[in-house]
Amino acid sequence: MQFTQKSKEHIDACRFCWMCHHVCPIGNATGLERNTARARALGLSMVARDSVEYSEDIIGNVYECSLCGGCMTDCVTGWDPVMFTKEARLGAALDGKLPEYVTTMISNLQEKGNIYGAEKNANIPEIAEGDILFFLGEDVRAKGCAKNAVELLKKAGVSFSILKDEPNSGYSMDFLLGAAAETKAVMENCAKVLSNYKKVVCYDPADAKVMKREYKEWGIDLKAEVVTFTEFVAGLIKDGKLNVKNSGIEFTPQDSPLLARDLEETEPVREILSACGSIREMLLNRNYTMLAGNLIMNEYMPQVMETVAANRWTNAKNVDAKVLVTTSPAEYILLAATKPEDMELMTIEEAVLKCL
């Protein structure tokens, strides 16, 4: 396993530093020392020094990170465990040492267009009504439901299209393999299709994240403007296209790390919820949010994901929150599976529909 000089520098800085220990949603869920940025860095630093082999269990540990960026955000010096973790995943792929669950997901993606191996969802309509593309993403198509989001856009009088054969954005490939040629190929294919539209509204923050960040970073030519669903809906309310009434409900936003940290978008969801009612914040909010679950990891660490989601419910409960609102389909699905009876869970579109 060969690391770049930049990664080596970050690994060596993190290997003896524990300062971000408290913010790791995985470490907090498992209580395992190896689920800390410093333990991962220590293991990789020893691989780099040839004192430990880049073996199955070191690689397994590299895949136990959600890449949520909590550690990176917390670090006042700017060290970046996400960067070297992704590089280590790429290294495992190049060395032909990917865990079986990863190769299965990649095969699924190649065969079915999604990592879950799900068949096409017959309930998702194909709409061709204009130059705004509503991009749903693989999580919703394979595991979720976009009915309310579609209804909301219709109520706002937006003309939009939904593709029958939506390309994969490349988020999951980026998560599993990092900057591999295969990841880039998936992204290029997606960009080609999306470039036929003027604007792409991304329902899933995961897709928005790669389109707005990785596509640019890797020079992938995407002609369409990309906006997040939350940003788009906040605009519809501001422009008077959605006349929401204050319902008196107190909402608690669950900031998706992808939106809050990767895209630095924290206010649109609050603008929407303030128009619909009032807001009760969790202690860890905005870019200090805590991940509430990752569907890719749910494929190989379901019990841990259950605890990650349950921990976020505990955070909400601790501030006497009643209604938790998510913007990420993955977090919604995992939070729904662990929802306490006395609390309510809504997607952002459900919150708005309730107030029209």
Add this chain to the structure above:
Amino acid sequence: MTDFLFDVIATELEDAVGKENCSTRTIDKVSHSVDYFWLSRMWADRGLRMPEGDFIVAPKDAKETSAVLKIANYYKIPVTTWGAGGGTQGGAIPVCGGIVLDTKRMNKIYDLNEQGMYIECGTGAIYKHIEWAANEKGYATMHYPSSLTCSTVGGFLAHRGIGVSSTKYGKIDDMVLQMEVVLPNGDIIETSPAPKHAAGPDLNQIFIGSEGTLGVMTKAQMRIYEQPESRQFRGFLFHNMTDAFNAGRELLQKFKPSVMRLYDEAETASLIKKIVGVEKKGAFMNIAIEGVAEMVELEKKILLETFAKYGAEDLGSEYGEKWWKEKITFFYPGHMMDIPQCFGTMDTIAPYGTIEKIYWAMKEAIETNFPQAKFIAHFSHWYEWGCMIYDRFIVDGKDVPQDPHEAFRLHQAIWSCGVRTALANGGVVNDHHGVGIKLGRLMKEQYGPAMQVFEGIKKQLDPNGIMNPFKLGL
């Protein structure tokens, strides 16, 4: 150990804590072999493997901990308790192999008791998490060490940790009410329901600071406080250390600030200049006063009058506020000493009558015997009767032998020289980082025949000597 016996023990441990919580994986063994101790870091940096545990187990409560200790006693296997690994003294390193007992699954917050003003939690809880739990209800733990985010409740208790607001709120041993402890034989005990009593010696204080040598603390009630209505900072510059000690001592006869930190001229000119921005020469002192606003105003008046008597220059509130904001920044890589430097913090404590003498003696001893080492210090925890020195030696990477065995010897020699000088002048072997394997050899020099008290307790509670061997000098 034969492969066969290894499998016998592994399956028994799996039975005790669950298969997924008993590991023999390389990543787990490596993760639990290097803590914040310079020697373990240097060893790993040179591409060497530190001593590793054979089994890494993570019990979820006292019952599972008890089961693990019973197995360990039966097979006479060493048990090293691991919190989060942030210790600087090598206390959590499994030097004899065996079982590493990671406490972090015991992280449950059982109760936030607003009547008794405490949080009851598993000792594997990261302290920042109990601080968050307190904050969510409008309270605070007031335990703010630099390792707040990366150490467990049990870790702080095990080595008698301390936070920056200690002068007002005390050390960790002042913050605990009741504890649950698993004895080496597997018995689960509780200390008395109140920390102040006349029911014999204080059981809490027998286990606090015992560094995993007498049992495993599994649950604790930690004090919480109301958030202060007002917190104000004031920076001062003293002409010399003597004036600063006298001013600090006099102030503490009048009231207790929360933060009191005095930096020697070398640290004022290095770290304080870099992080806080104080450019002037002298000894910088930062004071925080907090509590009910009216009382804070009165205390501020007393503070200014007292320090003016000793010629302190009042630097206003700006530097102190900056220091508070950046108090943890000092410890991130890039700001803190790191490999390839060789460094250590020899914190010691003594009454006012000897503290300054100890400082100068240690400075002279280190700088004379090890001219390649820099010596800087601050005095960060103050009492009515004395205070502690947080003195550091730093050797530049170019002066540290590349050969790990030679680097090891240099490190040990500097430590022995510094701590022996502190002891010879009336100091204590350590103030708040603990002893671990780093200072075990000096415990007998500190205590002499008094060491038999510790040895007697150890022998009675842990006759097989399985609990964290070679730590604390036991």
